[in-house]
Amino acid sequence: MKAKVETLLKDTISQLMKNGDIPEVEINDDLIETPANKSFGDFATNIAMVIASKAKRKPRDVAQIVVNALSHQDMFDKVDIAGPGFINLSIKPISWVNVLKDIHREKEKFGISTYGAGKKVQVEFVSANPTGPLHIGHGRGAAVGDILARILAATGFDVQKEYYINDVGNQMKTLGRSVYLRYMELLGKDIEFPKEGYQGDYIKDLASELKQIHGEKLLALSQDEAIEIAKDFAGNKILDGIKEDLDIFGVRFDNWFSEETLFKQGKVEDTFAKLKEKGLLYEHEGALWFKSTEFGDEKDRVVKKQDGLLTYFASDIAYHRDKIDRGFERVIDIWGADHHGYVPRITAVLEAFGADKDSFHALLIQLVSLVRGGVPVSMSTRSGEFVTLREILDEVGKDVTRYFFLMRRADSQLEFDIDLAKKRSEENPVFYIQYAHARICSILKKAAEAGITPEIKDVDLALLTTGDDLELIKMLAAYPNMLIACAKALEPHRISFYLMELASSFHRFYNKNKVITDNKNLTSARVILIDAARQVIANALSLMGIEAPEVM
RNA sequence: GCGCCCAUAGCCCAGUUGGAUAGAGCGUUGGACUACGAAUCCAAAGGUCGCAGGUUCGAAUCCUGCUGGGCGCACCA
Structure with missing residues (x-):
């Protein structure tokens, strides 16, 4: 949903710029945010303030132009200007429920995106x-x-x-x-x-x-x-x-890479030769040094000691060069935080062999x-x-x-x-999440036993736009973008926090609303809803490598 | 001495990369099962975002200086 709104906003802005309605300025990627306060709507953008400050115009004037262009879009319930120039966007409830169709269609693939565009990445x-x-x-x-x-x-x-x-x-x-x-x-x-x-x-x-x-x-x-x-x-x-x-x-692991093979295949010696060609290797006081200061390290590093033995860093250089040779466009190393001192020198290695500085990430644990x-x-x-x-x-x-x-x-x-x-109890978040999943499975089973197995095409999803159900749907809709945010920031912990929120959102819904009732249409709609919640919880748990039990 | 990371509610931690009134969980207090799983939910109380400056429309977030904690600073691996 966020991606949809973002695309729409970008198109609108560039159209307005082309028409000369608003000044043309550079815009960065992250336009849309989710406001902290729900009363501000589903999404907000500060685009008017950004444009205004770059073009020396009044933020609220720019905002008004953008709002006029957006307000007749079908998906919005309300588009208005707030505070110094925020544009708050409220999505029509009926637009939200469509995500249930996506989930139903994509099943365990829901959440998967093409954000990375097939870029080759290695995580070591x-x-x-x-x-x-x-x-x-x-x-x-x-x-x-x-x-x-x-x-x-x-x-x-x-x-x-x-x-x-x-x-x-x-x-x-x-x-x-x-x-x-x-x-x-x-x-x-x-x-x-x-x-x-x-x-x-x-x-x-x-x-x-x-x-x-x-x-x-x-x-x-x-x-x-x-x-x-x-x-x-x-x-x-x-x-x-x-x-x-x-x-x-x-x-x-996809690959187990032995340091020994670097030596056996002569890759260390070959790497030295390449560095020498580049003028990045020199002798000093009987030792051989790598000129890492060339790339911002605080001192040069020894690769071959006076006694003729190679340092550990020597094979590290050959190893990281090999990663580049294998065609990885991004190299992610995960280290203990006590190794943080090595970041500059390994970054130097990658740069020495022509990789972009930003293509290397050391994640410190x-x-x-x-x-x-x-x-x-x-x-x-x-x-x-x-x-x-x-x-x-x-x-x-x-x-x-x-x-x-x-x-x-x-x-x-x-x-x-x-x-x-x-502890298998409330204090343990894993059981809280797994319990939500098991609870849903239990309800679905009971529904099935009562002969309630609705087809999504026959269900009136508009019945799910009143309160807790809509909140739950919004949580489900946030899943794909949450994954992209994890990938962007290289912060996998966000998925565990998301799961807690999603489980909580479901439990709240469950406690206030009975799924199986005499109201046939409402029952069908809610069965579809909780089945979608089950699917997303299962998908997220599966990404974390954690079981999603049907009974506990 | 130099460098990196951390400091947010009594405790443990989030905080969407600079946004609006800073949020969950645990703990505390009070409430909700003759209803699909109470391993759940609802409500209340709880804050000088370590301290002091600065940058700007706007700072927990960026800059500088302190305080306190962790970790690095090898011709070790």
């Missing part, structure tokens, strides 16, 4: 090192990334979800050494376990599996060879576990703290004392976990209250 998220199981912080990144990607796909982008596997470097070596030492320990050797080694119990489990497979054979090898074997074994095993956890969480029984659960990754995503999933389930991670904006810290998450 989680990307945890395969050195240990996913913890709850990774879970938030997984939920946000997955749901954002789904929203982008629903709004017409060509989206790829990717997981970057950091399977090279010191941390992997440390993993190999940790498992190797535990393995030696199992064979009765005296070992000294280093502080920087991985302490968790899962390391001992991996060591014992390693022993089952290889017996004592690794003793015959050199330590380096044995560690290499332990590293590969543990890395693969942990990665399998990560994939399994994500699968349970409902997160499927703030940390998650866990609360149980009202007290914070301490987590220290080092000591191996952390709550894994898997434990949360086993305890509270996929649906609630996914929803809870989307209950806050990504850039605000999140407190995950396990007791609240497990």
Whole structure:
């Protein structure tokens, strides 16, 4: 509906400008807003004030011209000028009910749009090192990334979800050494376990599996060879576990990108050569530097150290160059907020390889703290004392976990209250929403049993324009545009707030109006209405990867 | 010391990218089932949008400076 009004307004304005009725000025895209106060109508525009201030005319005069042009449009009930020059637009109730036909026709596709115009977008998220199981912080990144990607796909982008596997470097070596030492320990050797080694119990489990497979054979090898074997074994095993956890969480990636392949395919060396050609790579004090200051970073960054080893950033450069080479027009990385310092240098990489600065977005996810029984659960990754995503999933389930991670904006810290998450009650918003869905299904079932299964073409939808029913319809009509707003702002949390409002809107309607009554026509109309509400709730939940149960 | 993020009702958070009288939920108080699911609804109370300036027709939103909290500032990954 909003899109319709916006198009109409734009056409009207440009026609008026062509005729010379109002001065020609540049207009930006967002013309229509929803006023905070319902008495101001369904939509409002400040276009007259914008034009007036640019052309030095009186806002209300410009507004009057626009109003005259709009007022004989069929869809409007009322078009008037308010305050300093707002134009308030009230839509005829009968225009609203048409959205029910759209929903009925499009069903699970209702809400899908072509806003993204098929633009190729990559969303990279989680990307945890395969050195240990996913913890709850990774879970938030997984939920946000997955749901954002789904929203982008629903709004017409060509989206790829990717997981970057950091399977090279010191941390992997440390993993190999940790498992190797535990393995030696199992064979009765005296070992000294280093502080920087991985302490968790899962390391001992991996060591014992390693022993089952290889017996004592690794003793015959050199330590380096044995560690290499332990590293590969543990890395693969942990990665399998990560994939399994994500699968349970409902997160499927389109591509798993191994850092190691960058080296094997010579992409890192090739990238260095390209940078050298561009004059963006130089030697200084025996190290090799990337000239990121060229693109606004505060200092240049080392890619090859004095000792000849590459930094982690070196593969990051090659990796992000590869993203551009693969044809992505937008690159979205989802990181923990503690990595915010890396934004300028990665932006620099994208720019160095010819991408537009605005084509790269780093979405920073703030940390998650866990609360149980009202007290914070301490987590220290080092000591191996952390709550894994898997434990949360086993305890509270996929649906609630996914929803809870989307209950806050990504850039605000999140407190995950396990007791609240497990509560099947009013305090838990997930059940509030699912309850609305189940309630509707229950009514529809009862209606069907009574032989009430109306065809939308036979129903008088004009009966639904009185009060709470119209409010509910307006909520349903807002769904497609809400998704576009999520996509525009890269803010997937908005969908969870929308769902709360929609569920609330339905519950209010339900409590005031009986669906199944002796009035046959009204009953039919209301059955159509709540079926549409059911459809939109189901669509939104499905985008969030949450079940929409018919009974609870 | 430099940089980034946050600060909104007793609590936890929204706030449509600068709009009109700042909103939900929880909690508190009072009400609604001999009606399709009360896991619901209705009503009331609750605010110097951290503080102080500035920009303009208009600021929770943008700019500057403070205060308080989180996080970064490696030839670590």
